[in-house]
Amino acid sequence: MSNKIVVALGGNALGKSPKEQLELVKETAKPIVDLIQEGNNVIVAHGNGPQVGMINLAMPDMPFPECGAMSQGYIGYHLQNAIREEFLNRGMNTPVSTVVTQVIVDKDDKAFNNPTKPIGSFYNEEEAKKLEQEKGYDMKEDAGRGYRRVVPSPIPIDIAEKETVKILVDNGHVVITVGGGGIPVIEDNNSLIGVPAVIDKDFASEKIAEILDADYLIILTAVEKVAINFGKENEQFLDKLNVDDAYKYIDEGHFAPGSMLPKVRAAIKFAESKSGRKSLITSLERAADGIQGKTGTLIVK
Numbered sequence: 223m224s225n226k227i228v229v230a231l232g233g234n235a236l237g238k239s240p241k242e243q244l245e246l247v248k249e250t251a252k253p254i255v256d257l258i259q260e261g262n263n264v265i266v267a268h269g270n271g272p273q274v275g276m277i278n279l280a281m282p283d284m285p286f287p288e289c290g291a292m293s294q295g296y297i298g299y300h301l302q303n304a305i306r307e308e309f310l311n312r313g314m315n316t317p318v319s320t321v322v323t324q325v326i327v328d329k330d331d332k333a334f335n336n337p338t339k340p341i342g343s344f345y346n347e348e349e350a351k352k353l354e355q356e357k358g359y360d361m362k363e364d365a366g367r368g369y370r371r372v373v374p375s376p377i378p379i380d381i382a383e384k385e386t387v388k389i390l391v392d393n394g395h396v397v398i399t400v401g402g403g404g405i406p407v408i409e410d411n412n413s414l415i416g417v418p419a420v421i422d423k424d425f426a427s428e429k430i431a432e433i434l435d436a437d438y439l440i441i442l443t444a445v446e447k448v449a450i451n452f453g454k455e456n457e458q459f460l461d462k463l464n465v466d467d468a469y470k471y472i473d474e475g476h477f478a479p480g481s482m483l484p485k486v487r488a489a490i491k492f493a494e495s496k497s498g499r500k501s502l503i504t505s506l507e508r509a510a511d512g513i514q515g516k517t518g519t520l521i522v523k
């Protein structure tokens with residue numbers, strides 16, 4: 223059956239450096255093209271946490287929206303070429319392109335006063351303290367994996383280039399959009415003005431999935447399924463999660479704030495947005511099996 227699917231790619235699809243990314247995207251392209259070859263209409267979104275942090279660290283005077291735009295550009299460039307090549311290898315010539323995508327946020331979003339989005343590399347506690355003192359960064363522990371810089375992450379309200387994306391998708395193009403959650407902007411009369419933030423790609427992917435009236439939101443990350451009691455002795459991986467249980471597990475603290483929590487929240491939001499919409503959280507490698515119901519955690523209303 224043909225579905226319209228928004229695929230959100232996590233950090234493991236892109237690697238830790240441009241060189242690693244260039245190699246990794248060849249593998250990333252395969253499950254995406256598998257889904258398309260099976261007759262699905264696929265829209266690709268991706269994260270940029272490590273990349274936007276690296277860009278800003280290298281160019282501290284570069285404003286955050288510009289850093290986000292740079293990350294969209296070079297990640298999109300790698301992804302679109304890898305997907306193009308995978309199409310050609312399979313005798314297909316589906317057009318693929320990246321749309322520089324701006325995501326409109328609320329200038330009064332409380333997130334601007336409460337940085338929560340982890341970006342850049344991981345540091346130990348001592349290094350983190352040094353960065354706080356020397357560079358004035360806000361540093362937080364990220365899901366038991368070490369310390370990372372955190373920046374504001376407002377909620378996406380709308381997508382400036384949504385009509386362009388729609389036209390391309392409706393005409394059979396593969397579009398890479400809302401890269402890194404999109405470039406965060408606020409509306410000021412006729413102007414769109416960049417604001418210093420990094421939008422969560424899971425929430426931006428959910429937004430574009432709603433706008434495009436997608437059937438599926440697939441969030442691809444490093445784990446095949448979502449777990450309760452993650453990493454504990456009584457860890458239990460879930461095949462299916464209804465939104466009521468998902469809310470209960472959120473309240474019980476099963477999903478780490480810097481990692482799995484935004485995915486589960488975005489998945490709930492999409493599943494709740496219209497009858498029949500489904501969200502799936504699984505690993506990149508298992509995406510094609512996941513859509514056939516063979517693996518992953520399916521989140522439904």
Ligand SMILES: Nc1ncnc2c1ncn2[C@@H]1O[C@H](COP(=O)(O)OP(=O)(O)O)[C@@H](O)[C@H]1O
Nearest residue numbers: 232233443444445448449452476477478481482
């Ligand atoms: N309850 C949970 N179930 C499964 N994974 C979890 C859970 N809580 C935290 N995680 C961690 O979240 C990670 C995914 O988040 P992250 O690496 O930040 O995402 P991304 O793939 O978007 O870069 C998983 O690889 C896993 O280590």
Ligand SMILES: NC(=O)OP(=O)(O)O
Nearest residue numbers: 269270271402422423
């Ligand atoms: N922007 C964003 O959510 O990036 P990550 O998925 O890399 O955290």
